[in-house]
Amino acid sequence: MAVCGAVDIGGTKIRLGIVETGGRILAEKKLSTRMGRDGALCNLRELRDSFLELCQTAGARYEELEGIGIVCTGPVNCIDGVIENPYTLPGWEGLRICERLKEETGKDVFLEHDVNGALLGEIETHGLENQRVLMACFGTGIGVAVYDYDNRLYRAGHKYHPELGHMVIDSMVGAADTSCYCGQRGCFESLWSQTALNERAVRAGYEDFDGLYRSWVAGAAEAKEPMDVLCRYFQRGMWNLLLAFKPDVVILGGGVMENYYFLAADLLRRLAAGREDFLEDFEILPAGQEGSSALIGASVLVFGNQ
Template identity: 30%
Template sequence: MSLKKGIIGVDLGATNINSLLMSEDGEILARDFRPSLGYQGKEKVLSQIFSSIKTLQKEGEKSGVSSFLGIGVGSPGPLSVSKGIIYHSPNILGWENIPLVDILQKEFNLAVFLENDANAAALGEWWRGAGKGIDYLFLLTLGTGIGGGIIIDGNVYHGAWDAGAELGHMVIKEGGMSCGCGARGCLEAYASATGVVKRTISAIKHNHKTIITRLIQNDLNNLTCELVFKAAKQGDELALWIVEETGRYLGIGVGSLINILNPQIVILAGGMIKAGDILLKQVKKYAMLNSLKASREKVEIVPAKLGENSGAIGAVATVLKRKGII
């Protein structure tokens, strides 16, 4: 059996931990998926991270891995890439000012690198996914919230204090809907899955006729973004209007970012892209309407390719990038 070097990438979420063992050339050698158990507190989460990494180390030995180049962790912020500290996570009990890099280095005696989860997803798509071979791109993660990652000249853009690329919090409507960040009118407030549900509920309460009420059995607590897209695909007038409006809001944001960043490609990731062309066509339409000809002329807007492994693959890529291997 040939010997090879392995890298472990950990995608840390409030609900689950998805970890991969990969080779330098991007082959997935093993995967570990387990609940993060954030509601049980920080010590339990750390124990879950340790167990996940140790499981992959054992799998690596079986796969002929001779040594490990390091561990990469993609995590929701706010965090400091340079200090290796996660400042806060509202969904993990007691997760405050956690020096995760130091903790993991002491536990495993390996190089450890921390990255924002959306940045990691962008880097993963740049390395092995929809952005492979592309040096200028940005990625939007469309889910419960909206995250973002920017690649400039093949490198992740972090900003002066590791707070760059909070793309979901660009304001698209002054004085608009309130956002979880405390501001009003953010892209996330309108165009995330949460925003889609809120706008649909508001429309239903204003007596707009829709098959959605039947799909949710007249209980608004059952409403999900997926059901709105399902109704739209069945030709429901209200749902189609909500989807077009969502595409318009996203297109305004994407168009503005195209003007600012002049990327070669825009990648849309996250659960909402499962809606397919019914959403993607609207985003493309309004992005083109809201960007300059010189900026938009050659840009492509595409769905992500790596699926649920994008964050973990990006965490592996973070190790390789910081070590100067890619």
């Protein structure tokens, strides 16, 4: 079996591993994400040394690595191999990461947006080729990726991932809702990310969203209005995505879905019920274990370019 290096770069941690064809992760580890340009270059050197270490753990020779796939929180320019994200990776923007990591490792390097990478991993794991698959990840932000019938990722133009988490859901949000870093008020990310859910819950008198949710499930009258608003925001955002892409499969992922997948799936089913005039039938699936899909997707970048 062929093996490659796989990397998932986030705003707080970097996960990396040795992956073989078929998506089996042979060895992995985590690094802390360093900020600033010096920190980024330090992380690249750490990646080089870590791959040498992981190859020993996996029982593979470093020389056997067929390349390195990277998925990274965006925006990224995957064609030119450049990170363009000053929002959650300050100091990394403008870094030609494929070029620099190739200098460090001697391996060909491929770059993709992290949500696209996670979707590629889900396609590989579940055998979803030749279907239109929509993946929405709800965590610190909201990322959306689409895989089409021609077995390609949907892109905005030829270089970039479409930032669908920043489509405006409610332009008339209250004054307590701050503008997103995208420059808009009431975008999907500013209303249904983990941070946004907790902020709304605090304003409603709860410690966090989990407290609001539990109170709502228990039937507390005071929880009904804030939860109704949040449920409506989720359905409004997903309605737009469903109308735009008409998927066969919807995958819900990200940290929020680790606890609230069943709420979100139920809201989706209710949203689609009786709307066959607008929506095709679609299957709803939970994303796999956090991080694994991203590493598997990163490996697809390498093996798909052989």
